[in-house]
Each structure stands twice: as structure tokens, then as C-alpha cells.
Amino acid sequence: MNHNIGGIDRPLRIVVGLALIVLALLHIGSPWTWVGVVPLVTGLVGWCPAYTVLGVSTCRRSA
Numbered sequence: 648m649n650h651n652i653g654g655i656d657r658p659l660r661i662v663v664g665l666a667l668i669v670l671a672l673l674h675i676g677s678p679w680t681w682v683g684v685v686p687l688v689t690g691l692v693g694w695c696p697a698y699t700v701l702g703v704s705t706c707r708r709s710a
Contacts, residue, residue, distance in 0.1 A: 650693040653706035660690030 652660065667683025670676045689695045698704060 651698045651704040652693050656705040657690050660686040
């Protein structure tokens with residue numbers, strides 16, 4: 648499993664994921680805010696299955 652999330656994408660996923668989970672814990676919004684687990688986990692792991700299927704990578708390429 649190679650990393651395919653890098654640059655600004657990774658910290659952005661972590662922040663958005665945490666924000667959505669906090670909203671879910673505070674009962675603000677809908678139950679859909681629990682979807683914040685997905686960007687949080689993908690940001691922490693550095694790998695996104697959807698990026699793999701689409702052939703996308705935001706990691707820097709090695710020279």
C-alpha cells in the first residue's frame with residue numbers, strides 16, 4: 648500500500664475529519680457528520696482507496 652495523499656491534502660483531510668467528528672459528538676448537524684471518520688483515517692494513513700481507483704496521487708514524485 649503506497650502513499651497517495653500528500654502535500655496540503657493530508658493535513659486538510661485530518662482537520663476536516665476532526666471538525667466533522669466534533670460536530671457529531673456535539674450533536675450539531677446530522678448523523679452524516681460521522682462521515683468525518685473517512686477523511687480522518689485516510690489522512691492519518693496517507694492512502695485513499697478512491698485515489699487508487701482513479702489513478703490520482705497528491706504525493707511529490709521522487710526525482
